[in-house]
Amino acid sequence: MMPPSNLRLGAIASLMMAMITGCASAEPSSSGSKTLVYRVNNVKVRVMESSPEQIQIVAEGMTRTGGWTAPELRKVGTGRGGILEFEFVARAPQGNATDAISPISASLSLSQPAGFRGVRVMAEMNSQTEP
Numbered sequence: 001m002m003p004p005s006n007l008r009l010g011a012i013a014s015l016m017m018a019m020i021t022g023c024a025s026a027e028p029s030s031s032g033s034k035t036l037v038y039r040v041n042n043v044k045v046r047v048m049e050s051s052p053e054q055i056q057i058v059a060e061g062m063t064r065t066g067g068w069t070a071p072e073l074r075k076v077g078t079g080r081g082g083i084l085e086f087e088f089v090a091r092a093p094q095g096n097a098t099d100a101i102s103p104i105s106a107s108l109s110l111s112q113p114a115g116f117r118g119v120r121v122m123a124e125m126n127s128q129t130e131p
Contacts, residue, residue: 034089037071037104038064040123043130053112059088059121059128060105066098071106073121082117083129 040061048054059073071090079085090104118131 036124066102067093073108082115
């Protein structure tokens, strides 16, 4: 049997590992639903010359682990001042995944709505607006 001080150290070490693992692992994805990615690093908006006018949105960001799939920009609505709002989502990995922050990107093309002024892309930890 271990002395009480070693038992406490073992319990503390186990608790710390559980906290670290919990923070670094992907949130479970029930039945393939999509979750906000960790952060959005960059948003680019380009007005394409076409009739009717189209806009192309490209978002680059990071996930908490490797193995995220099917990234997309999911439209939430239109905010004040003609800013289109999107959630940057993807499908979290099932089971084991690389325990490292990993890059991810998504793009979307759509018709330019009347009164369009810019795009806001939201992630778990932040958002970015591109006029």
